[in-house]
Amino acid sequence: MTQNLPISLSLLQPGDQAEVVLVQAHGQVRQRLLEMGFIRGVRLRVEKLAPLGDPMELVIKGYHLSLRREESACILVNRVA
Amino acid sequence: MPMVIALAGNPNCGKTTLFNALTGARHHVGNWPGVTVERRSGTFEHEGSTLEVVDLPGTYSLAARSEDERVAAQFLAAPEADLVLNVLDASNLERNLYLSTQLLELGKPVVFVLNMVDDAENRGVQIDVPALEMLLGGPVIPTVGNREQGITDLKAMLAAMARGEQLRCRRITVDYGHDIEGELTKLEAEICRDERLEASMPPRWLALQLLENNADAKRRVTESHASEAISHQLSRSFAFLEPHLGADGATLVAERRYGFAHGLVKEVATAPDDRLTPTSRLDAVLTNRVAGIPIFLGVLALVYSLSFILGKIPQDWIAEGFKALAGFAAARLPAGELTSLLVDGVIPGVSAVIVFMPVIMILMGCIAFLEDTGYMARAAFIMDRLMHLMGLHGKSFIPLIMGSGCNVPAIQAARTIENRQDRLITMLVTPLVSCSARLQVYIVIAGTFFTPVKAALAIIAMHFLGLGLAVVMGRVLRSSLFSGPSTPFVMELPPYRLPVMKATLIHMWEKGSIFLTRAGTTIFAGATLVWFLSRYPGIANRQWTAEYQQQRQAVQVLNLPPSESEERLRSLQLMHESRIVNTSLAARLGQKVEPLLRPILDPDHKRPEAWKDVIALTAGFVAKEIVVSTMAVIHQASEEPKTGELLSPLQVALRDGSGLTPLTALAFMVFTLIYTPCLGTIAMIRREAGSWKWAIFTVGYGLALGWGLAWLTVVAGRWMGFA
Numbered sequence: 001m002t003q004n005l006p007i008s009l010s011l012l013q014p015g016d017q018a019e020v021v022l023v024q025a026h027g028q029v030r031q032r033l034l035e036m037g038f039i040r041g042v043r044l045r046v047e048k049l050a051p052l053g054d055p056m057e058l059v060i061k062g063y064h065l066s067l068r069r070e071e072s073a074c075i076l077v078n079r080v081a
Numbered sequence: 082m083p084m085v086i087a088l089a090g091n092p093n094c095g096k097t098t099l100f101n102a103l104t105g106a107r108h109h110v111g112n113w114p115g116v117t118v119e120r121r122s123g124t125f126e127h128e129g130s131t132l133e134v135v136d137l138p139g140t141y142s143l144a145a146r147s148e149d150e151r152v153a154a155q156f157l158a159a160p161e162a163d164l165v166l167n168v169l170d171a172s173n174l175e176r177n178l179y180l181s182t183q184l185l186e187l188g189k190p191v192v193f194v195l196n197m198v199d200d201a202e203n204r205g206v207q208i209d210v211p212a213l214e215m216l217l218g219g220p221v222i223p224t225v226g227n228r229e230q231g232i233t234d235l236k237a238m239l240a241a242m243a244r245g246e247q248l249r250c251r252r253i254t255v256d257y258g259h260d261i262e263g264e265l266t267k268l269e270a271e272i273c274r275d276e277r278l279e280a281s282m283p284p285r286w287l288a289l290q291l292l293e294n295n296a297d298a299k300r301r302v303t304e305s306h307a308s309e310a311i312s313h314q315l316s317r318s319f320a321f322l323e324p325h326l327g328a329d330g331a332t333l334v335a336e337r338r339y340g341f342a343h344g345l346v347k348e349v350a351t352a353p354d355d356r357l358t359p360t361s362r363l364d365a366v367l368t369n370r371v372a373g374i375p376i377f378l379g380v381l382a383l384v385y386s387l388s389f390i391l392g393k394i395p396q397d398w399i400a401e402g403f404k405a406l407a408g409f410a411a412a413r414l415p416a417g418e419l420t421s422l423l424v425d426g427v428i429p430g431v432s433a434v435i436v437f438m439p440v441i442m443i444l445m446g447c448i449a450f451l452e453d454t455g456y457m458a459r460a461a462f463i464m465d466r467l468m469h470l471m472g473l474h475g476k477s478f479i480p481l482i483m484g485s486g487c488n489v490p491a492i493q494a495a496r497t498i499e500n501r502q503d504r505l506i507t508m509l510v511t512p513l514v515s516c517s518a519r520l521q522v523y524i525v526i527a528g529t530f531f532t533p534v535k536a537a538l539a540i541i542a543m544h545f546l547g548l549g550l551a552v553v554m555g556r557v558l559r560s561s562l563f564s565g566p567s568t569p570f571v572m573e574l575p576p577y578r579l580p581v582m583k584a585t586l587i588h589m590w591e592k593g594s595i596f597l598t599r600a601g602t603t604i605f606a607g608a609t610l611v612w613f614l615s616r617y618p619g620i621a622n623r624q625w626t627a628e629y630q631q632q633r634q635a636v637q638v639l640n641l642p643p644s645e646s647e648e649r650l651r652s653l654q655l656m657h658e659s660r661i662v663n664t665s666l667a668a669r670l671g672q673k674v675e676p677l678l679r680p681i682l683d684p685d686h687k688r689p690e691a692w693k694d695v696i697a698l699t700a701g702f703v704a705k706e707i708v709v710s711t712m713a714v715i716h717q718a719s720e721e722p723k724t725g726e727l728l729s730p731l732q733v734a735l736r737d738g739s740g741l742t743p744l745t746a747l748a749f750m751v752f753t754l755i756y757t758p759c760l761g762t763i764a765m766i767r768r769e770a771g772s773w774k775w776a777i778f779t780v781g782y783g784l785a786l787g788w789g790l791a792w793l794t795v796v797a798g799r800w801m802g803f804a
Binding site for chain 1: 332466568570
């Protein structure tokens with residue numbers, strides 16, 4: 001299904017869909033992201049960027065979440081067509 | 082003892098609405114011991130049994146990493162909590178069930194509330210309740226909290242549980258898979274070596290937290306005599322699991338929990354429709370790249386005008402009412418200490434408290450409305466980039482802007498910021514934002530010493546200086562006192578919902594009464610103290626009082642026309658008060674302190690009366706509104722301009738008699754902006770930050786920063802050739 005190398009979530013554009021591969025953060029950030037559903041294999045869709053370009057809004061597990069680039073940069077995903 | 086029900090759930094799951102529906106008006110708001118998290122508890126009765134409900138802070142998990150989570154996790158594990166009531170948002174079931182998997186591990190009976198089932202049905206999600214009960218091992222009651230549907234069923238169920246009927250309860254645990262379960266069993270065996278540790282919380286729950294690398298759980302273990310054996314087993318478990326399953330403990334546990342939640346949802350609920358939800362359609366406009374910011378600014382302008390323009394009307398009535406009351410009392414009672422205590426101390430003190438109420442209640446109502454609709458999260462989403470550059474959070478924007486109306490409710494508005502560090506920084510810099518009370522001081526001073534155009538420029542400059550300083554201090558605080566690891570910005574954008582009017586009203590009332598009881602007493606005490614400082618010993622001087630009364634009588638027997646008589650009496654009163662204030666403890670203090678302020682207020686040593694400014698500034702500690710009226714008393718000149726004249730007698734006195742120059746007047750304005758927040762703000766910081774420490778810190782840094790910048794103003798001004 002997905003052959004390309006995983007990329008950072010922060011590189012995705014609005015409308016892109018992806019599957020979570022790995023959360024590279026540590027400590028509190030990592031725990032929080034895991035709890036919010038960033039688990040291996042979970043599908044997400046980038047909804048939009050805030051008017052000033054950051055943070056990003058995405059849909060994961062059926063709800064809407066916003067992430068700053070700092071956090072989205074440490075989530076590796078595989079783009080899904 | 083009534084049975085205690087702990088109300089747990091995610092943020093935005095309608096928990097508070099449900100709490101209100103259950104307990105009605107019978108609830109109490111306080112703080113959890115040692116932290117600044119609000120604790121709401123209440124009771125309800127059902128068929129003769131009384132039950133107590135404690136509303137826990139909304140959390141996504143019990144990992145105990147934030148203040149909120151720690152409070153929730155500790156209360157749920159404590160013996161006090163008899164039963165857990167887990168509120169689930171039916172339209173977002175999977176993520177809500179993540180917390181449930183943790184609640185089930187606690188070993189206490191859990192009743193589930195499937196809230197907002199109407200929202201879920203609108204999205205095409207049908208939930209099989211009996212199947213959900215089977216899989217969760219506890220009763221599930223569908224409700225629509227904001228329409229109070231299902232509340233009676235819920236009360237009946239809770240009352241039955243209180244009587245000891247374990248209805249539809251089975252022990253359900255998440256299956257973590259063969260490998261993890263094996264390690265959990267080994268860890269549990271080590272934990273059970275210490276009986277006290279075993280009794281303090283279910284061993285399995287502790288073992289899971291250890292596998293997740295939870296700092297609180299690890300701390301608990303270090304206090305145990307079995308700590309070595311447990312740590313040893315833990316490292317062996319990590320050494321086995323991580324290479325074997327290809328991830329660390331935290332990931333593995335989270336994966337299995339979500340696996341459980343995902344499987345459960347697949348089993349009991351139909352998939353939502355693909356069509357656009359009303360929320361997506363609204364967000365297409367409200368967080369639109371182009372329209373998002375203008376709409377947000379519009380909302381902000383509306384909230385601002387409602388609070389500070391509409392709210393000013395009742396505020397003026399209250400202020401006028403108390404002034405009239407003080408005037409009435411002064412005219413009827415004999416001059417002297419007790420009258421002064423009442424007229425100059427108690428009545429203005431009470432007025433200084435009550436006067437905040439309309440603004441606080443309106444602004445808190447607006448903010449509750451924005452939060453309950455879900456727009457607050459969008460506001461933070463829109464502004465976060467800008468605020469993050471300043472070391473703050475997207476949600477700090479609204480308190481900062483509202484600070485320009487009044488700092489007191491602005492500090493209260495910072496409560497919407499979940500993270501404690503972000504909230505503290507916002508509260509500590511908000512007093513730098515120039516409020517409308519300080520504007521009154523600028524108007525008098527700038528109007529006296531500058532031409533109208535320059536005066537307007539100077540006043541605008543003060544506002545920008547305040548905002549700019551808030552930004553700089555935000556960055557400084559972030560990189561000094563709050564340089565610890567910053568918490569992630571992972572913010573849910575909840576679906577838009579229509580708020581319940583009743584909840585908003587309850588919230589407004591709560592905020593207002595908290596202000597009255599907690600901050601009100603501080604303000605009142607401070608106002609009385611400042612009254613004492615500025616009246617004694619002169620007010621107790623019998624001879625002065627007798628002289629004043631003689632002079633009054635002398636005017637009264639002249640039979641002058643009422644207006645002239647009144648004017649003479651007023652100037653007599655001003656003279657009498659001026660004599661008292663200018664010889665008061667505050668004046669002595671002013672003379673003592675004046676050398677410290679000389680570089681900014683009297684750089685040329687040409688102002689023998691610079692100490693009078695210090696009295697006015699001391700009064701400004703209570704409220705900036707009082708600075709001008711105190712100056713009027715000190716300089717024995719009315720603050721009301723005579724008809725047809727541009728400057729008031731006070732302004733003329735300041736211009737001709739005070740020795741202030743345009744440059745020192747500007748320095749005075751700068752100092753007034755920064756030197757200290759008013760008592761209301763200080764009391765509010767104390768209450769919201771949970772300790773006097775931060776309130777005192779705010780005053781201290783304000784004084785230092787204010788002095789420094791006022792001094793710079795003088796130095797830079799002279800260097801540029803101004804006098």
